[in-house]
Amino acid sequence: xxxxxxxxxxxxxxxxxxxxxxxxxxxxxxxxxxxxxxxxxxxxxxxxxxxxxxxxxxxxxxxxxxxxxxxxxxxxxxxxxxxxxxxxxxxxxxxxxxxxxxxxxxxxxxxxxxxxxxxxxxxxxxxxxxxxxxxxxxxxxxxxxxxxxxxxxxxxxxxxxxxxxxxxxxxxxxxxxxxxxxxxxxxxxxxxxxxxxxxxxxxxxxxxxxxxxxxxxxxxxxxxxxxxxxxxxxxxxxxxxxxx
Ligand SMILES: C[S@@+](CC[C@H](N)C(=O)[O-])C[C@H]1O[C@@H](n2cnc3c(N)ncnc32)[C@H](O)[C@@H]1O
Numbered sequence: 001x002x003x004x005x006x007x008x009x010x011x012x013x014x015x016x017x018x019x020x021x022x023x024x025x026x027x028x029x030x031x032x033x034x035x036x037x038x039x040x041x042x043x044x045x046x047x048x049x050x051x052x053x054x055x056x057x058x059x060x061x062x063x064x065x066x067x068x069x070x071x072x073x074x075x076x077x078x079x080x081x082x083x084x085x086x087x088x089x090x091x092x093x094x095x096x097x098x099x100x101x102x103x104x105x106x107x108x109x110x111x112x113x114x115x116x117x118x119x120x121x122x123x124x125x126x127x128x129x130x131x132x133x134x135x136x137x138x139x140x141x142x143x144x145x146x147x148x149x150x151x152x153x154x155x156x157x158x159x160x161x162x163x164x165x166x167x168x169x170x171x172x173x174x175x176x177x178x179x180x181x182x183x184x185x186x187x188x189x190x191x192x193x194x195x196x197x198x199x200x201x202x203x204x205x206x207x208x209x210x211x212x213x214x215x216x217x218x219x220x221x222x223x224x225x226x227x228x229x230x231x232x233x234x235x236x237x238x239x240x241x242x243x244x
Pocket of ligand 1: 016063064065087137
């Protein structure tokens with residue numbers, strides 16, 4: 001991690017909340033356009049990777065849900081889903097998620113605005129947990145807490161699938177990808193969003209994060225069966241699994 005990231009404590013939940021509150025208005029468009037549509041594809045793949053359960057009607061959590069970008073995929077791919085509780089720390093993202101709720105079966109979705117690591121989600125309350133692009137803003141200690149939480153809230157037999165933008169180490173086009181993430185996106189943001197530097201933070205978080213392997217190990221240490229996944233040459237990575 002860069003010394004300036006330590007000095008600024010970019011992992012302080014209040015700092016993260018401020019970044020996403022400021023990003024929220026343009027988040028959907030920016031993430032779609034600047035990833036050339038890949039974020040949408042990866043959300044769909046993350047939901048499709050969720051292992052099957054034996055339950056007929058299922059309920060679960062979308063952690064770090066943002067404006068609910070994963071819900072249309074979840075409700076379409078898994079019609080048996082009866083209830084989704086979305087958790088997100090950002091009031092801006094929450095507001096936009098609520099607008100979206102009215103268009104996407106609001107009766108199935110509840111939203112909790114909270115720091116997920118401080119939330120008291122009940123033990124063994126979920127058949128599934130999903131999370132799309134919500135891991136990178138946690139440091140390793142926070143990821144360990146998150147892994148313990150996922151393990152605690154899943155029912156025995158419960159399943160999970162999570163995905164995060166990652167550093168595709170070893171890929172031929174990695175320098176180009178890094179250039180896009182760390183140079184082009186911040187420049188677009190400065191030009192088109194009045195000099196803002198919030199989306200630029202996403203590149204910094206992604207580079208620091210690496211990939212989901214470390215998080216997969218934390219989940220396994222908490223007794224979960226885990227499988228590491230790579231998407232598009234490792235530009236995104238995921239972890240899927242089950243609680244026995
Ligand atoms: C990159 S966005 C991902 C949003 C959405 N899931 C998606 O697919 O685009 C990361 C989200 O994580 C949320 N977040 C970050 N730290 C959090 C925390 N400690 N508790 C709850 N939400 C958090 C942010 O507010 C933000 O909405």
